[in-house]
Amino acid sequence: MKNENVFDVIIIGGSYAGLSAAMALGRSLRKVLLIDSGLPCNKQTPQSHNFITLDGEKPAIITKKAKEQVLQYKTIIFYEGVAVKGKKVKDYFRISTNSLEEFYAKKLIFATGIKDILPTIKGFSDCWGISVVHCPYCHGYEIKDKKTAIFAQGEKAFHLASLVNNLTKDVTLITSNISLLEDEQIQKLEKHNIKIIDKEIIEVVHQVGYLNQLIFNDGSQENFEAVYAAVPFTQHCSIPLELGCEITEMGHLKVDFLQKTTISGVFACGDNSSMLRSVAHAVASGNMCGAMVNMELIKEEF
Numbered sequence: 001m002k003n004e005n006v007f008d009v010i011i012i013g014g015s016y017a018g019l020s021a022a023m024a025l026g027r028s029l030r031k032v033l034l035i036d037s038g039l040p041c042n043k044q045t046p047q048s049h050n051f052i053t054l055d056g057e058k059p060a061i062i063t064k065k066a067k068e069q070v071l072q073y074k075t076i077i078f079y080e081g082v083a084v085k086g087k088k089v090k091d092y093f094r095i096s097t098n099s100l101e102e103f104y105a106k107k108l109i110f111a112t113g114i115k116d117i118l119p120t121i122k123g124f125s126d127c128w129g130i131s132v133v134h135c136p137y138c139h140g141y142e143i144k145d146k147k148t149a150i151f152a153q154g155e156k157a158f159h160l161a162s163l164v165n166n167l168t169k170d171v172t173l174i175t176s177n178i179s180l181l182e183d184e185q186i187q188k189l190e191k192h193n194i195k196i197i198d199k200e201i202i203e204v205v206h207q208v209g210y211l212n213q214l215i216f217n218d219g220s221q222e223n224f225e226a227v228y229a230a231v232p233f234t235q236h237c238s239i240p241l242e243l244g245c246e247i248t249e250m251g252h253l254k255v256d257f258l259q260k261t262t263i264s265g266v267f268a269c270g271d272n273s274s275m276l277r278s279v280a281h282a283v284a285s286g287n288m289c290g291a292m293v294n295m296e297l298i299k300e301e302f
Contacts, residue, residue: 007033009293010095010105012083012237015040016279017270017286018111019066024290026073030297033103034070035095037082041113041236041271044209045129050137051279062279079103086239093265095239106265106300107293110253111286112237113271119231123204130209132227136163138278143226144168149214151201152230154180158189160228165192172224174214176200197222235272250275259289267293 009025011018014036025032040059042048048059070076085096092104116134118125124132132151133139144167150160151174158181164171172195175181179198181189189196199220204227205213215221233251235241246254246262253273255261261268269289270282 005101005103006092007031007077007103007105008297009033009107009109010035010093010103011109011111012036012095012239013111013113013270013272014038014067014078015063015111015113015270016066016282017113017289018109019063019070020283020286021109021111021269021290021293022076023066023070023073024287025294026070026076028290028294029075030294032076033079033105034076035079035081035083035097035103038080041116042129047142048279049139049141051283054279059279083237083239086243088243088265093243106297108243108266109289109293110237110240110261110266110268110272111270111282111289112235112240114233114251114277115236117232117234121201121204123206124201124229127204127206127209127211127227128229131206131211131225132204132229134229134231135277136160136167136228140164140167146170146225147223148172149174149224149227150229151176151227153178156230157181158185160230161189161192161194164228165194169193171195172197172222174199174201237272240266240268240272258292259285260292265296 008030009032011022011034014034022032022034042059045059047056049055054062082098083095084098087094093108095103147170148168149172153175157173174197177198199216201214202217203215213221213223240253244263248254253268255268255273259267259269267289269285271277
């Protein structure tokens with residue numbers, strides 16, 4: 001174990017949550033290695049919203065500025081690469097990368113986010129994060145009053161419909177022949193003039209990611225300007241699961257209010273451990289996570 005490869009903390013994931021955790025640790029003079037692949041989940045999103053002081057800024061600009069500020073703290077080292085394996089070795093965690101390098105740390109923070117599993121509908125992935133979106137809080141104001149579709153089923157569909165109804169009165173729910181809605185929910189949707197289409201989408205017609213039309217499996221088509229879609233996801237990084245970290249029923253890493261996972265010494269923050277999927281929450285949970293990791297190290301050392 002080379003001394004230069006040993007750190008107080010290794011953070012895997014260098015987007016908003018990881019950078020925020022790194023800043024908190026750097027300000028406490030912790031030796032930190034930040035490993036990042038450079039592939040954020042919002043790479044197609046043109047603007048980031050609902051984050052005070054940077055509302056409307058490009059996500060890449062926020063990340064660039066954050067990284068520049070974090071790396072002013074000399075105890076933080078940024079490593080561009082992919083963490084592929086993790087293992088507990090005596091008093092340390094060993095992280096191996098895709099470049100066959102190995103690093104060691106007393107504590108691990110996973111800020112690795114989640115990976116959306118997009119449907120194989122023509123044009124869908126081209127519009128993801130632009131005009132086909134996941135969150136009314138992140139994107140709703142920009143597409144208010146537009147003709148809007150909701151692509152979801154069951155409770156998720158009903159929840160999205162209730163939120164979106166406050167932003168536009170032209171809402172259509174598309175269930176793809178898998179409604180899963182209760183009779184009472186259908187009655188409420190009808191009361192608010194929310195139409196339901198039980199057809200499958202086969203194509204999203206767009207111009208450079210901006211939606212024009214949805215084409216259905218019966219050959220019919222309808223013009224829309226925006227779609228909210230509830231898509232399944234998986235953890236972006238499998239290392240926490242390999243270390244034994246538990247996940248919730250929804251698929252997030254299980255953490256307590258201090259961002260601790262169920263494995264001692266392993267923490268998580270950001271999208272991988274919360275359904276609150278926003279830049280603001282990622283930064284907040286990362287800041288909390290960094291502080292709690294530092295506090296745990298202090299308790300062990302003091």
